[in-house]
Structures are given as C-alpha cells and as structure tokens.
Amino acid sequence: MPNTTPTPLPEGTRLRIRMYRQGIGDCFLLTFRGGDQPRHILIDCGVLTGSPGGKAMIQKVAENIRVATGGGKGKLDALVVTHEHWDHVSGFQDAKEIFDKMDITEIWVAWTEDPNNPLARHMKARNRLKLQAVHMALTQLAKAKDPQARFYGQGVAGLMGFFGGPAEGATLAAFSEKTKEAMDAVTKRTPPPTYRKPGDLIEPKWLPGVRVYVLGPPLDQAMLKKMEGRVGTEIYELAGADGTFTLALEGMLAAAGDESADPNRVDWVDAALPFHPGLQWRDDEQLGEHPQFGQFFKDYKTKELSWRCIDHDWLLSAARLGLQLDNATNNTSLVLAFELTDTDEVLLFAADAQIGSWKSWLPLDWKLGKGAEAKTFKTPDLLRRTVFYKVGHHGSHNATLKEGGLEAMTSPALVAALPLNQDFANNSKHWDMPAPALYARLQQQTRGRILRADAAWPTPDDPKPRIPKRTDDQPPRELSEEDWQRFTKAVGLAPDDLFIDYFL
Secondary structure, three states, X not given: OOOOOOOOOOOOOOEXXXXXXXXXXXXXXXXXXXXXXXXEEEEOOOOOOOOOOHHHHHHHHHHHHHHHOOOOOOEEEEEEOOOOOHHHHOHHHHOHHHHHHOEEEEEEEXXXXXXXOHHHHHHHHHHHHHHHHHHHHHHHHHXXXXXXXXXXXXXXXXXXXXXXXXXXXXXXXXXXXXXXXHHHHHHOOOOOOXXXXXXXXXXXXXXXXXXXXXXXXXXXXXXXXXXXXXXXXXXXXXXXXXXXXXXXXXXXXXHHOOOOOOOOOHHHHHHHOOOOHHHOOOOHHHHHOOOOOHXXXXXXXXXXXXXXXXXXXXXXXXXXXXXXXXXXXXXXXXXXXXXXXXXXXXXXXXXXXXXXXXXXXOOOEEEEOOHHHOEEEEHHHHHHOEEXXXXXXXXXOOOOOOOOOHHHOOOOOOEEEEOOOXXXXXXXXXXXXXXXXXXXXXXXXXXXXXXXXXXXXXXOOEOOOOOOOOHHHOOOOOXXXXXHXXXXXXXXXXXXXXEEEEEO
C-alpha cells in the first residue's frame, strides 16, 4: 500500500510546500504552521490529457491530499483554482468523490471566471467560438484522404489536450466540456467562490503572519491578449506561426461583436470561410453527380492535378488558433504572491500566466499600514524577495518574463519548482519543455536549486534515489557544499514518489 501518512512539519520550519509528481500538471499543497493547528491551501489539481495513468494518478494525489489535511474527509482552509485548463482542474472531475466530501472554507478563483462580470462573459463566449472553430477544422482534417493532413489534425488535437479532450463517447465538438465540468465542480459548490482581481491584498485571519498579493490576471484587455514578447528583453527565446484560418476567425469574431457564442451557430463559422457558403462543396458524392459541376469536380480530384487542390490548405493553420486559444486561457491565470511577514520572504505562484500578465503586475502599488507607519511599494519588490518560484507553464518559453521577471528574482535563496514530465512533453507531445534558454537561466538564478517533478533529489536519508538522477541534479559549481546540503535537507521525497516536499 502507498504510504500516505502526512509528513509533520519539522521543528524550526514554518511551511511545507508539497509539489505532486503526477506528470504535466499543477498541484501544490501549502501547509503552514498556523496557531493551534496547521493550515492548508491547495493550488490546482490536474494532469494533462494523455498522460500515462493520468486519471489513476490524480485520484491517488487527491487521496493523499485528503489524508495530509487531517484524514477523515480532509480539510482545506483555501482552495485556489488558477484557470480552466485540464492540467490544472482534472482532479476536481476525476477525483470528484474525494473533493466533494472535503471541508473547504474558502475558494479563490480569478475575476475572469465571474459570471456577473460582462468582460469575463464576453471572453468566455469568444473562447467557446474559437474552440468550436478548431473542432470543425479537426473534423475536416480527420476526414482528409491525405495522410499528412490527418497526421496534422492529430497533432492539433494533442495540443487541445489542455482543454481535456473530448468527453467520453462525445464528438470533437465536446472538447471543452470536461474542463468546464471540472471548473463547475469547484465554482458551483458551497461556499461560493471569491473572485480575485489584481491589486487585491488578502490577509486571512486564520493565517496570521501571511499576506497574499493578487497579481493577475490583468484587467487591461491589451495585456490579456499579449502572449509573446521580444527576445532578449521580455523572453529568452521565440516560437510562433500564422495562417489563413486564424485571419478568418478574427473576421468572424469581429462580426460576432459582443453576442454570446452558441455552439450551434455554425453560420458564424460559415461566414469566416474563404468562399461564400453557397459556393462551398458540402458533399463529395452528390457533387460528383451534379449535372453542371460533376465533370469539373472529377477533373479537380484527378491525382495528376492534386498539386493545385486547396481543400485543406486553410485548415492547416488550426494549430495556430489552438495555440492562441491555449495561451489566451493561460493568460487568465490567477497569480498569487505569498509573503511571510516575519522574514519578508515571498513565494510566487504564477500558474501559466503569459508575458502580458507578467508585465501588467509591475506597476501595481501596494500600501501597507496606516498613517506615519504606512509604506508603499511596487511588485518588483516582491520579486526581489522571492525565495520560491513555481515556474510558469511547465517551463514554456513565454510564461516567464525576462527583464522585470526572472531577472528581478535576485534573492540568493531562490528555489524554483518545475511540474513537468520532460520525456512525455518532448517525445510524446513534441513540445520544447522546458525551453532550453529559460531553463539554463533558471539554473543560474537558483544556482542549481530546481525541484523537478520528473527528477530525483539526493536527500540525507535516501542516498540511492529510486528515479535515475539527471546530470543537472548534481551540485552546481556556483553553490557551496554547505549550501547544497542545507538545500537537500529541506527537500523530501515521498516513499512512493508521489510528491516532493520543500520546507521553509
């Protein structure tokens, strides 16, 4: 049987940060030494669609959370759900029976989830419309006779795994239903959620000595739409593409205005196609027998003339739209900075926020105290004091700002946590995670102190880790042996490799 006994906080520590090792997905359990009893905050619980044994693993994670938060039903003082992506919310659906029984005091989500916020409603409607368009493109690619087109469609479908994949027994058009159901399992339970916006300062009475600063998602639509950045100043490297399909959808969305997207409104999609709907060929068999166009159609399909066919060309930019939609959802991430007031240390949980969100935090003013004792500072001061950084979006290239972001995290005690399965990301998904230039800089800024969900760490009581060590697990030259030993003593592996604990 797996060991699910809660690890007590060692003497002299104030906080345990537990990073679960379910694969590509976020799930962090923060346990504070608070007054007469420990206080627990859970940030997300999910694993990417297609992860080997993903559903069973996330159920195992949820069971550990239940035990670690007091046994019985389990108790969370706060549940934080950062954004509606399957690798952050799948546990609330796949382990629903466990979470439904848990005693949860507060639920925090971003303002972008607020059904009473007009802009939030509009964004949701636009994203549903974009998602429907991707599904329709995938449906057409799946029926293509060209094997390369079908292969391309499979690749785009893999990208859409962040939205949960199709519900069981459903068509492609149900891609987003699973993430919505998982999010609803959180936001429609009791107590109702609190919708957090940038500039909010949370000082829970049940958690003395801790302040929580809400940094994102931005209220500025321009920043919400900013996904990429300039290489050299804003990001460490670049990726991107473009295509006709994206441009068609932009025209469709502009025509749609503020009207809510209806999954059945295919006429909106028709309006974005390259030709008028009356000129589009809907059924190959019927068209082949058409008295006027039959021969033309047969000639068009002649193998020798296949080079001039454009049937699927416009669909091949579906990946671009899917990536845009993925990034747009990432940029709605609820971003939190936890400050330990007795030491001024800061923990930054950036979820999957993209460059626009990062840049929107920097001008935020924070005012503490009143009268002559009041002090005001800006977000860069929080970054300067950051000692724990949850790396954005599994180390992707545009989810960690360079100047004003990682470069501003100058604490000599900085530790980074990277929830990633690199083998699965690189070899199964063909994603460049972690981005090499970003990861190299993380190594430098942390002096090698990176907690990876897919790597073993040498601890004093476990000189022979069960998971083979990567070459970058070795003590780096920049770190003294004393500092390395201090770091490794603060790190603990679960007996069954389910999580990594880091103690402050």
